[in-house]
Amino acid sequence: MTVAAAAVPVMFMAPAIGSAQPSTVCTAEGLSAETQQDAAPGNQHTLHIVLTNTSTEACLVQGYPGLDLTGPEDPNGTVYTLPRQETGFAPVTVEPGAAATADLTYLAGGTDGWIPNTIVLTPPDTTTQLVIDWPDGAGSVERQDGATHPGTFIGPLRPA
Secondary structure, three states: OOOOOOOOOHHHOOOOOOOOOOOOEOOHHHEEEEEEEEOOOOOEEEEEEEEEEOOOOOEEEOOOOEEEEEOOOOOOOOEEEOOEOOOOOOOEEEOOOOEEEEEEEEEEOOOOOEOOOEEEEEOOOOOOOEEEEOOOOOOOEOOOOOOOOOOOEEOOOEEO
């Protein structure tokens, strides 16, 4: 009897021997974070969350950062935890001084919308967080806590 090997998605496979991928996961202690705004017309906006490797060694990020928006009291609370975009991802090697980016896509909340104070970001596979001020001019966010297909979400990390 022949047993076939199970297919393993690339995102879960160990790097090949001799590959250039570092074994060190990027952590908050070796990263700085900032936002870059896209001036997009319409109701859906994008903030690029840029994580720059401030350490002296290359590190690896893979997947989605955890992302909470925190702000003033709202009927849903002071924290809005964003869902992940439904898409695939690949490992990203971040060399010293280089960056990886994830897109925070959000629905503008209009004049009565909720304006976050901070973005609390947790790099993948870690627990220590980075805090970024909500950018001036980014406007308000329409909260969709518990929505099945929300218009506000975080995308996977990719090379900057």
